[in-house]
Amino acid sequence: MNTITRRLRGRPAGGMSEADNDGTPRSQGRIRLGKKTKDLVKTLNVGDIAVIGHCNIDRIAAEDLVASGVKVVLNNDPSSDGRYPNRGPLILVGAGVRLVDFPDSDLFELLVENEQVTIEGSEIRRDGTTIATGVEQLEPGLVEQFERQQAEIHHALADFAENTVTHIQEESELLSGAIELPETRTTFRDRHVLIVVRGPNYKRDLRTLRAYIRDVKPILIGVDGGADAIREAGYRPDMILGDMDSVTDQTLKSGPEVVVHAYADGRAPGAERMVELGVEHIALPFVGTSQDVAMLMAYEKGASLIVTVGAHFNLIEFLDKDRAGMSSTFLTRLRIGEVLVDAKGVSRLYNPGLTVGPLMLFLGAFLVLAAIVVLSSPALADLFDLIWLKIKIWLGF
Template structure:
């Protein structure tokens, strides 16, 4: 169905589809009241087949695909489901910042505000044939990218398997990782918000903090002191280099390291780490082979959606596999900690209630009755709390 062939009287007979923006976040269910007067805005690269079917069943006016910045189409079933329907699909029109509930008009891939008729975003309309051709091409490109990525990862493994398996070549640094929690903060765009969410965890567990390149700046901005900084000296500020953290400088396998002259000028010590790995991967290996109990890492989650993209280092595929038994993503850690904290908070509320009830019993019953009641209530409460923290 071509959008240019549709008219809406309430938009002054202007061509196109008129509807209300409904932002559907990744992992969130499709709103139950979604219907023909709505424009669904979502990332189809991360949409499940169930989500696509729900959009078709709701008969939405249009679907706007908003992928992550710089990301190509992935061969997801959601695209094929929409291609088999009559719902118009608009690509590359970034409506991610448009408020939910905004009335828009879409014509030939251009999105206008109904209220002011100003252009909000410009993309392109993909009909069923175009959409199917694009998803077929995406499938071919995805497999080719995976093969190239895995070939490079295998080459890295052939070079660095002693480092991955046994820690051979790790620099000796004056930091004890044994049986400690470690938080590795990278310079990725998502790290700042993740670090904020991790602050309660950091406050309670006092983990070792490792800043990787821009992640060291994020730690400093959050008023957290890095124990280790793994960074090219030219990529961080003088303040980071002189804050007192143990400085590890990534180097090529032949020992050449960029920016060492800056460290010399500042009069601080540094240890080089020669390896064909990224700074992030070096930080994970230092913690893992150092005996860390758990390693929390910030940054983009590594899934099949982005595992073989241009931003994904082949070394990370092998390093993440090597340290997987102790690796936890920051998002998962923050979620688990919030759940645990909420449970303990509820336990304290219940305990306070028990104390209040006990006061009433003291006022009304005998001491023996109070003792029997208190033992019974305490046993029940203790078992419940144990269930929360397991």
């Protein structure tokens, strides 16, 4: 049995729900509709019922939903379609959030934003009348499905590898070709660059780098919503790069340089949002993911070290992002490999040791304590006066 299933077995599901006399779980709450989970979570409140359209709920989406405090998640798509072992449903149910799938209903037509409904078992009830019936995802079934998918992961891996190799031939310019980049006001030459992506453990890894950020002061680049994570950690991003579909308006308006990742043909949907917000920006057409573009920009402009937080690189992470291959990421890492390091490596390798600040603070506290002890004891005070007199004689005062 794998780590996640061992950890989740035995944890209570539906911790915020009541139950009818026959034991059927029953929850009441306010409906919040959102086809994009990453946008919806920013508006959710504790006790809400989230309605999403998210096939194969990924780990980041599940963690964000749990953090929002929702009691129930109603999914208009399969929370796991069986293609690969996605952890999202297990994370939700393991945290006590009820998860009900409605792949055969159009919840976004049936339900109204902010209306109060009751979720009884797998049914949605409005004023006592059942308006839709789904399938509740329970922990035993999810654990069994997850373990089965892990045993069959080689099928997904084979398809993924084939797509990767096919696209490597199409995107080979990433490895050997010249890359045209726009002029930026951010100067990268001989600087460390920290790139933050909303990926696995990105918040925790960012916290582990506090000493590194304080001492080295790297350029901080947020890839889309990663810029919000930088601000939440108490820093200011120097640059935001991405398609701008998940970063908040407040972060965009906070003053960093904004680079909109556009399609190779020049179309940049994110640029329209920048115009509406009145945010100055640069459009950068490029193949691959936004995290690839951020790493290549830093490398080509002369960064001495590139540190990534939350970057995607394993099979599950790419499938969670609905990507059938990783050709651009593979080629990007081959091109910039000698200056690239993951945040986990920095947190293990970078140990600043005892700095002057804490040492002086300790010394000061010790002297204050010693003075209090001396002044409170006449005998020690006399001894201290004698020592001080001898010191003055020795120094010739």
